[in-house]
Amino acid sequence: MAKNKINYEELGGIILPYIVGKENIHKLTHCATRLRFELKNRDIVDVDSIKAIDGVIDVVEGGGQFQIIIGMNVQTVYKSLNRVLGVSNDSVNTSSSEKPAKKSLLERFMNTISTIFTPMIPAITGAGMIKAILAILVLTKAIDTNGHTYYILNMISDAAFYFLPMLLAYGAALKFECNPILSITLAGVLLHPSWIALVNGNEAASLFAIKLTLVDYSGSVLPIIITVWIQSFIEKYADKYSPEMIKFFTKPLITILLTGILALLFIGPLGSKLNDIVASFANILNDKVSWLIPLLMGALQPVMLLTGTAWSLTPIATMQIAKNGYEQVNGPGMLASNIAQGGATLAVALKAKDKELKQLAASTGFTALLGITEPSLFGVTVKLKTPLIAAMIGGGVGGIYAGLSGLVRYAFVSPGLTALPVFIGENPMNIVHAIITCVISFAVGFIVSFFITKIE
Template identity: 45%
Template sequence: MNYHELAQAIVEQVGGIKNITQLVNCATRLRMNFKDESLVDLEELKKINGVLGAVKKSGQYQIIIGTDVANVCNEIKGMGLEELTQPSQKKGGIIDTLMDIFASIFTPIIPAITAAGMIKAILVICVLLGMQKESQVYIVLSFIADAGFYFLPIMLAISSAKKLGCNPYLAAMVGGALLHPSFTKLVTAGDPLFFLGMPVKLINYGSSVIPIILAVWLMTYVERFADKVSPKPVKFFLKPTLTILIVVPIVLIVLGPLGSYIGTGIAFVTDFLNARVSWLVPTLMGAFMPLLVLTGMHWSFLPVLMTSYTTYGYEAVMGPGSLVSNVCQGSAALCVSIKTKNKELKQLASSAGITALMGITEPAMYGVTIKFKKILLSVMIGGGVGGFYAGLMGVVRYTSGTPGLLSLPIFIGENPMNVVHALIACAIGFVVTFVLTWFYGFEEPVGTLDQAETKEAEADKKESFMKKIVITSPVKGKKVNISKINDETFAKEIIGKGIAVESVDGRVVAPFDGTVATVFRTKHVIGLRSEEGVELLIHIGIDTVELDGKFFTPHVQDGDTIKKGDLLLEFDKKAIEEAGYETIIPVLVTNTSAYLEIVASEEGYVEIGETLLTIL
């Protein structure tokens, strides 16, 4: 792979180097923000040789490269991209904004945390092999590893400042104040401490996460205030002095304790789940990790993971389930490589399968799993079963890192059986996924990979064409092909096949006789079931879950019997759009696998009651 040429091709499709406001990379993806998003061409990005996929999720554009991503990222930075400390000015929903912030803050420090955790894993192995903990080699390596966690507030201060748009070195000074030996001595002594008559809570901030993020958030406002009130002749020294003198006391008196309480609360919830229902979270993570990665939602768990690491020295929220899920992705891809006779698919699946077993799942996910929906279901079932075992056995991850067979040392800790149970969970997930894919999930493609229907399926479609079910439009407006939706989950038809409609009047009516399966708590989703058994999902808008029901007025509730044409829901289209959300409505058949085909009508204007979908 020519990294320079690939970097150049990517930069051309994102509007040039000057359009990039932020660039970071994780294990497999470039994560970018832009000044003018209209200059970014996602479809052309996907066509670039070396790009596995491109999506916009969690407030960022994510360009999937694979394990060579760091080299490509460095090439782009070498084209003249300056290190920016200005926050993105784009509007977005609260959830997207928070996930964007979490991703940008935690991604840069992951290598340091990973290195610290791997050194700890090496020390555990050395002790098992006979090394004494009192030896000088052990002591030196131990404090090297501990430094990665103890000085976490300083590292987070720098990355937070770069994301939120304030001076990273002043932010590091705030973090240093929280860890200063004089303060830690006062904490150890326990004697009451006051500043200008106000009590200072004595808390050990070593390895803490939330307090420093709150501190830098405050600093973004204080620094702008200090800049405004400082006269130009003395601004050079007055601005940073005012910033520190205002921020650090407020953090010590208010925000630090608040962040500590939040961290304690997160740790309590995590501890409660591990103690009472240890199997639940790994099962859910094992099953739904592919969907979390596809939508970028996995970044929302970063504060929880970091808090767990620094509180307990391990985490059981994402690590065990994601390990099993990654192995299941590899299992499915390898199964396809063995079973298929298609040379193109065999080569792709074999390479992607091995890579997924090592922990990098994007090639398998985008090259195999998503293209064959039953395989995705097989992966999810296998991941759930393996995750259930991991949860029952109390498997934990001792440090950050992409879970895979090569990174198994991150599961090595004081309990020598932890890594053994992790391997057993992987084996369970691998076997379950392989068997399901072999006997249920895979249909041999005809011709190229894009022609995923077999000759037998084509014949069945013709034979059963007369047994069709027609779904009429519940919305008046413009029909849009589902692949054009600005949401990967809908566009890739992961939930089900269907079509989308851009409503013109904010009304949604019943498209058939049946029942209301569910009205989602946030009122933006209605699930219906027809008398023929068709399960239909009507999703009003993209990311409108963040509105928490605002601007939506449902006229039905769970279990209601409906007749075709009954008013189901009304929404304030203008208000939702003014809040920054798209109001396009995906209409999806969620039990797609129960039918031979879901045929969407052609794009164009549609009235309520006219044919929208034909089910064969």
């Protein structure tokens, strides 16, 4: 039976009672397709009732989060939830003395990654698309790279990546439950022009007679995350031991001064070294076995979405884009996976005799080709099983080609047909390899799904 038209503006109010209200929510964020809850008590949630709500694609748990999959209308539902909860933040935090249940190490890691990186995605997506448009204009000779127009537009597109520590500081503050304005201020310390002047100078520098390691932190990832983590402890102690009458200035004074000094002396250099180690390891894999990571990402991306581990390589991809202007660990394999998912689902649409299944597979298959795969994954391929296998095979084969051809992604955008411009860059063959990856992934996913899927 066909469902009624969904009112996403009201969906938040419908979902909330089954979560057992605001009192059971520790944190709430969202990504491109999901509401991501950290709950105080998962056991009291009525999962079956949530799954039965029109507009909810599915419910999954992963990375220590309770995730409700909505699809492309998730932001509308998130805003409606905020209205019902009476908050207006980009991340809802209803922390109290009651904390969520303890999670495994993997769950804590994935939860940390998603909470820190989710808020910055719109900024680097927008900046990345500007870079893609600029690349097209340069390729078609519609803009002069020596002119002021290109110079200024390129500056606008670079801002999010240069000031990446500031964006990460905000997400890290949400995760570690400290003042985000102070966190952003500390990121500003690492990026201050006076510090950059020291880095670019020829003289050694010291602080309290301790030699400083002069590092350029623009575009870095780990230094600010570790800094904000340390800030969270210093801020708590400053709050606890500052006299009430002067706390309003002693708390930020102590937090900024102590954390800032520690960041410049110890935390920043340590984080920068870890940053370089992680980046070097990824580069070694790309040099020695260039097909391996795209193969794994292409084949296993659906499983990673199901288990909530899809964010695992985001920090490395972000480091690569900020440092090199492109990344190889996430985008190429994701492109293969998304297109294969679309092909496998559209094969179901072609074979299905049931009208509702045919319509569902056609619409969600097309959406997957555009880069949003959850509707097809949870609505069709997981339920029928064999199309999921076909999508994984198609994604793996496409991923092998992407890796062997040296395909790179120049901007942090969910890969799909409409996002192909993010594969346009200095190497004119890169977009050709992206298109061939799409053709291979779609063809293999579609053909395998068509022949192995049996629909009752």
